[in-house]
Amino acid sequence: DGGITQSPKYLFRKEGQNVTLSCEQNLNHDAMYWYRQDPGQGLRLIYYSQIVNDFQKGDIAEGYSVSREKKESFPLTVTSAQKNPTAFYLCASSVESGRVTGELFFGEGSRLTVL
Amino acid sequence: DAKTTQPPSMDCAEGRAANLPCNHSTISGNEYVYWYRQIHSQGPQYIIHGLKNNETNEMASLIITEDRKSSTLILPHATLRDTAVYYCIVRASYEKLTFGTGTRLTIIP
Numbered sequence: 001d002g003g004i005t006q007s008p009k010y011l012f013r014k015e016g017q018n019v020t021l022s023c024e025q026n027l028n029h030d031a032m033y034w035y036r037q038d039p040g041q042g043l044r045l046i047y048y049s050q051i052v053n054d055f056q057k058g059d060i061a062e063g064y065s066v067s068r069e070k071k072e073s074f075p076l077t078v079t080s081a082q083k084n085p086t087a088f089y090l091c092a093s094s095v096e097s098g099r100v101t102g103e104l105f106f107g108e109g110s111r112l113t114v115l
Numbered sequence: 116d117a118k119t120t121q122p123p124s125m126d127c128a129e130g131r132a133a134n135l136p137c138n139h140s141t142i143s144g145n146e147y148v149y150w151y152r153q154i155h156s157q158g159p160q161y162i163i164h165g166l167k168n169n170e171t172n173e174m175a176s177l178i179i180t181e182d183r184k185s186s187t188l189i190l191p192h193a194t195l196r197d198t199a200v201y202y203c204i205v206r207a208s209y210e211k212l213t214f215g216t217g218t219r220l221t222i223i224p
Contacts, residue, residue, distance in 0.1 A: 033211075035214075040216070042202070042214040042215045042216050043214035044214075045211055045212075048211065088156075090158050090159070103161045103164070104151075104159070104161060106158025106159050106160070107158050108157060109156070109157065109158055
């Protein structure tokens with residue numbers, strides 16, 4: 001089954017610890033994205049990558065880092081520099097960089113709670 | 116600076132058509148209208164998009180006014196599984212998708 005897999009689904013961490021969220025896709029999509037969602041809010045773009053070994057900051061990149069060493073994988077690290085890391089994190093992919101259709105395929109999300 | 120305006124919430128009876136409005140009075144000629152929905156605690160799901168003409172697929176219909184300043188997403192026979200937050204997004208082909216707070220649609224049995 002083709003799709004996007006995010007792990008873990010739920011994650012608890014102590015303040016000051018870095019944490020890495022995994023995102024894997026087998027859709028052969030070029031572009032991948034990370035969004036953050038806070039309760040009752042819309043999605044905000046953290047980072048995106050249009051091609052392997054290249055990525056760009058979104059609207060709220062501070063305190064986060066990413067890598068894109070493989071087409072299938074786009075892990076997100078939430079660093080200790082992120083002041084309010086508790087949130088719902090969503091990974092998405094699209095066939096191209098959203099240039100034509102704007103159709104994004106989303107994973108099921110990872111809910112991070114910092115204690 | 117929001118490009119779209121949607122009502123925060125709506126109710127619809129099960130089996131009836133759900134009509135979700137969206138205002139986008141400042142839309143440019145090269146901007147598309149997209150609709151996504153998000154069921155509680157899941158990732159958003161693409162529904163439909165259009166530029167000028169009305170569009171229909173297996174999930175919904177999209178009606179765009181002639182001046183393109185507003186649109187309506189129609190779910191023809193709403194079911195309880197259609198309860199979700201619906202996002203209307205205006206976007207040019209080179210832009211990233213920006214999600215607002217959407218409309219929370221509740222289907223009532």
